[in-house]
Amino acid sequence: MRRLPSPASxxxxxxxxxxxxxxxxxxxxxxxxxxxxxxxxxIISWTAVSGLIPSFLGELTQLTFLDLSxxxxxxxxxxxxxxxxxxxxxxxSRNRLTGAIPPLLFSESPREAYLWLSHNxxxxxxxxxxxxxxxxxxxxxxxxxxxxxxxxxxxxxxxHQIDMDLSRNGFSFNLSGVxxxxxxxxxxxxxxxxxxxxxxQVANLSNLVLxxxxxxxxxxxxPTGGNMGRFDAYSYQHNKCLCGAPLxxxxx
Ligand SMILES: *[C@@H]1O[C@H](CO)[C@@H](O)[C@H](O)[C@H]1NC(C)=O
Ligand SMILES: *[C@@H]1O[C@H](CO)[C@@H](O)[C@H](O)[C@H]1NC(C)=O
Ligand SMILES: *[C@@H]1O[C@H](CO)[C@@H](O)[C@H](O)[C@H]1NC(C)=O
Ligand SMILES: *[C@@H]1O[C@H](CO)[C@@H](O)[C@H](O)[C@H]1NC(C)=O
Ligand SMILES: *[C@@H]1O[C@H](CO)[C@@H](O)[C@H](O)[C@H]1NC(C)=O
Ligand SMILES: *[C@@H]1O[C@H](CO)[C@@H](O)[C@H](O)[C@H]1NC(C)=O
Ligand SMILES: *[C@@H]1O[C@H](CO)[C@@H](O)[C@H](O)[C@H]1NC(C)=O
Numbered sequence: 001m002r003r004l005p006s007p008a009s010x011x012x013x014x015x016x017x018x019x020x021x022x023x024x025x026x027x028x029x030x031x032x033x034x035x036x037x038x039x040x041x042x043i044i045s046w047t048a049v050s051g052l053i054p055s056f057l058g059e060l061t062q063l064t065f066l067d068l069s070x071x072x073x074x075x076x077x078x079x080x081x082x083x084x085x086x087x088x089x090x091x092x093s094r095n096r097l098t099g100a101i102p103p104l105l106f107s108e109s110p111r112e113a114y115l116w117l118s119h120n121x122x123x124x125x126x127x128x129x130x131x132x133x134x135x136x137x138x139x140x141x142x143x144x145x146x147x148x149x150x151x152x153x154x155x156x157x158x159x160h161q162i163d164m165d166l167s168r169n170g171f172s173f174n175l176s177g178v179x180x181x182x183x184x185x186x187x188x189x190x191x192x193x194x195x196x197x198x199x200x201q202v203a204n205l206s207n208l209v210l211x212x213x214x215x216x217x218x219x220x221x222x223p224t225g226g227n228m229g230r231f232d233a234y235s236y237q238h239n240k241c242l243c244g245a246p247l248x249x250x251x252x
Contacts, residue, residue, distance in 0.1 A: 089114040090162030148173040186210035
């Protein structure tokens, strides 16, 4: 029989709990987890765990990273997670979550924030409070989110890079007025209902290596110069009236 290794010291007891790729584990997340008050890392991923994300996880005040991705969790994201002071990474991708994103997530976190919520059924708007959060990575792709996502584009965030995937939602806002932050390294806005034009400043984003605004309702000239040579027509296809290279139709 395999035994779990003994912890090196008393302090290291129960700081990390990792349950990964164990598809035989099913049923709800047990209340006993909420008693592990020293946990800084909780990973339950690639299991058959189902039911709600319990609000007692908000009692794990030492948590810095929570990964419940690739399970069968349902219901909404509990607002109690916003009360965890140093939580800077949340991965709830690939579940069956519904409802809105709670407003104050990461509002207490002094650090860079990492949020993955892709492949769920989340609805509603991006909380306006997210304008104050320094996201290094935010993946909201493949949900049913709507409204204005421009709050995510604020300037002066204390982060080195920003990777943003908002693809395959129902976001609808005017992209013309958005001032993309200099740290943007990836921006996938494809398959939404975004309108207006592509801001000229995009050409100045030297860190930008992934850019996709295809399948929206954009119009006007594709910016040229700078780093725009990195992106081909597939980044711009299926819009209302975008024009100019690398698209085949010239601007009138
Ligand atoms: C948390 O850690 C402290 C010491 O580091 C220990 O005294 C306490 O029993 C631990 N609590 C739990 C629930 O493990
Ligand atoms: C949050 O992190 C800071 C800096 O690492 C630390 O001083 C503080 O005690 C932490 N707060 C909690 C509630 O763990
Ligand atoms: C979070 O989940 C996504 C799956 O959508 C995965 O690609 C990503 O690597 C995960 N991130 C971490 C840090 O576990
Ligand atoms: C989202 O909801 C639709 C309709 O209710 C359903 O068909 C689909 O399977 C759901 N997707 C996920 C990832 O739960
Ligand atoms: C988008 O905003 C710009 C100003 O930033 C404005 O000129 C334009 O008419 C707007 N487009 C639409 C479709 O509302
Ligand atoms: C791009 O950067 C150059 C050099 O810093 C600057 O002159 C220009 O105004 C910028 N363009 C836009 C659209 O911000
Ligand atoms: C942009 O997204 C579209 C739609 O998902 C896809 O077909 C295309 O390959 C993507 N282009 C790039 C450059 O990633």
